[in-house]
Amino acid sequence: MAQTTTTAGIGLAVIGCGAIGRIRSVLAREHPGVAWLGLCDIDADTLKQLAADTQADFATTDLAALLARPEVTAVIVATDEREHVDPILRAVEYGHPLFIEKPLATDPVESERVLAAIEAAGVDAVVGYTQRFRRRFLAVKQRLRDQQIGAVTSVVTRAFMNRMVPEATLRKVDDTTNLTPMVVSGTHSLDMCMWLLAGKTPVEVYARSTDVVLGDLGTKDGTFGVFTMDDGTILSMNINWALPAVWPGAVYGLEIGIVGSEGVIDIEDTHRDVILASEHGQPAGYNSRGFEAPATRHIDFLGSYPPGDLSDGLLWGPMREETMSWFSRLSKGVRTPHATAAEGHSNLLLTMAMDLSARRGTPVALPISPEELQSGLREDAP
Numbered sequence: 061m062a063q064t065t066t067t068a069g070i071g072l073a074v075i076g077c078g079a080i081g082r083i084r085s086v087l088a089r090e091h092p093g094v095a096w097l098g099l100c101d102i103d104a105d106t107l108k109q110l111a112a113d114t115q116a117d118f119a120t121t122d123l124a125a126l127l128a129r130p131e132v133t134a135v136i137v138a139t140d141e142r143e144h145v146d147p148i149l150r151a152v153e154y155g156h157p158l159f160i161e162k163p164l165a166t167d168p169v170e171s172e173r174v175l176a177a178i179e180a181a182g183v184d185a186v187v188g189y190t191q192r193f194r195r196r197f198l199a200v201k202q203r204l205r206d207q208q209i210g211a212v213t214s215v216v217t218r219a220f221m222n223r224m225v226p227e228a229t230l231r232k233v234d235d236t237t238n239l240t241p242m243v244v245s246g247t248h249s250l251d252m253c254m255w256l257l258a259g260k261t262p263v264e265v266y267a268r269s270t271d272v273v274l275g276d277l278g279t280k281d282g283t284f285g286v287f288t289m290d291d292g293t294i295l296s297m298n299i300n301w302a303l304p305a306v307w308p309g310a311v312y313g314l315e316i317g318i319v320g321s322e323g324v325i326d327i328e329d330t331h332r333d334v335i336l337a338s339e340h341g342q343p344a345g346y347n348s349r350g351f352e353a354p355a356t357r358h359i360d361f362l363g364s365y366p367p368g369d370l371s372d373g374l375l376w377g378p379m380r381e382e383t384m385s386w387f388s389r390l391s392k393g394v395r396t397p398h399a400t401a402a403e404g405h406s407n408l409l410l411t412m413a414m415d416l417s418a419r420r421g422t423p424v425a426l427p428i429s430p431e432e433l434q435s436g437l438r439e440d441a442p
C-alpha cells in the first residue's frame with residue numbers, strides 16, 4: 061500500500077468534533093506521525109472546546125476552508141450518521157485517504173454514490189468498524205484463517221444494547237428515517253460476522269422486528285433475522301437496543317457462536333467478566349452532546365463502551381488500536397484489518413435488507429439493488 065504522507069508527516073483534518081471526533085483527535089495528538097491537526101464542526105462551541113483541548117493548528121466551522129488547507133493529507137469524517145455524504149464527497153475531490161465513521165450514508169442510493177466516488181478517485185477509504193480491533197476477535201479471525209474449526213456451517217450472534225444509545229442518537233435529529241437498530245448499531249456485529257465469514261456471499265435474508273418500546277421515538281426495539289449464504293451456511297443475526305436504562309451493560313454486549321465441521325468457537329463479549337456494584341450512580345455509557353442518563357445504574361458491566369475504557373483521561377481499547385494503526389497505515393503502509401468502503405456499503409445494504417424483510421414479512425433475495433431497497437423501505441412504510 062502506498063504511503064500517503066508528506067515528509068513532514070500526516071496533516072489530519074477531522075470533520076465532526078463530537079464524542080468520536082474528539083477521541084480520534086486526542087489520539088492524533090499523541091501520535092508522532094501526525095504533524096498537523098485541523099478541525100471542523102458546525103457547532104462553534106464544540107469546535108472551540110476541542111481545538112483548545114488538542115491545541116489544534118486550525119479550527120473552522122467552514123468545511124471548505126479546512127479542506128483547502130495545503131497541510132491536509134488525510135481526513136476523518138466523524139459527523140452524525142445522517143451527515144456523512146457531503147463531507148466525504150468533498151474530501152474525495154482532494155484525493156486524500158479517508159477514515160469514515162459508519163454508516164457510509166443512511167440512504168442506500170447515496171451510499172452507492174459515495175462508494176462510486178471513492179473508487180473513481182482511487183482513494184484509500186476505511187470505515188470505522190472498531191470491534192475488528194478488539195483482541196478476542198482478531199484472535200478468532202486468525203483461527204478461522206488457519207481452518208481450525210473446518211468448514212463453518214452456522215453462526216449465531218446476539219447483540220444487546222442499553223436503550224440509552226438510541227435515545228441519545230435519535231434525540232439529535234428530526235428525521236429518523238432508516239435510523240434502525242440494524243443500520244446504526246447492528247451493523248457492528250453484522251460486520252464482525254461478515255468479516256469472520258469472508259468468502260461467503262449472502263443469497264437471502266428473512267427478518268422480524270418489534271417496536272413496542274421505541275416505536276414512538278421513530279425506530280424499532282430489535283430485529284432478528286436469518287441469512288443464508290451461497291454455500292448453505294446459515295447466520296442468525298439478532299439485535300435488541302431497547303434494554304432498560306438500568307441494564308448494567310452501559311452500551312453493547314455481544315455473543316457470537318461459530319460452528320464448523322471440525323470445531324466451534326464461542327465468543328463471549330458481554331463484559332460480564334468485570335462487574336461493579338456501587339452505592340453511587342454510574343455514568344451513561346454514551347455521552348454524545350451532553351446526554352444525561354435517564355435512570356441511575358448501580359451495577360455496571362465495565363468494558364461495555366465499544367470504543368474502549370477511559371483511564372486517567374485517556375482512552376484505552378479498540379478505538380485506540382483502530383485509530384493509531386490507521387496512522388501507521390498512512391505513514392508506513394502497514395497492513396491493517398480496517399473495513400473498506402466497499403465492505404461498509406455492503407454492510408449497509410445487508411442491514412437494510414433485514415429491515416425490508418421485516419417490513420414485508422417475507423424473505424428478501426440477495427443481492428438487492430440500492431434502488432429497490434430505497435423504494436421498498438419507503439413504499440412499505442407502515
Ligand SMILES: NC(=O)c1ccc[n+]([C@@H]2O[C@H](COP(=O)([O-])OP(=O)(O)OC[C@H]3O[C@@H](n4cnc5c(N)ncnc54)[C@H](O)[C@@H]3O)[C@@H](O)[C@H]2O)c1
Pocket residue numbers: 075076077078079080081100101102103106123138139140141143147161162163188189190232347348349366367
Ligand atoms: N466506531 C464506534 O464505535 C462508534 C461509536 C459511536 C459512534 N460512532 C459513529 O461516529 C459518528 C459520530 O458520532 P458521535 O457520537 O461522535 O456524534 P456526536 O453528535 O457526538 O458528534 C457529531 C458532531 O458532528 C457535528 N456535525 C454535524 N454535521 C456536521 C457537518 N456537516 N460538518 C461538520 N460538523 C458536523 C456535530 O455538530 C457534532 O459535534 C456517527 O456516525 C456514529 O455512528 C462510532
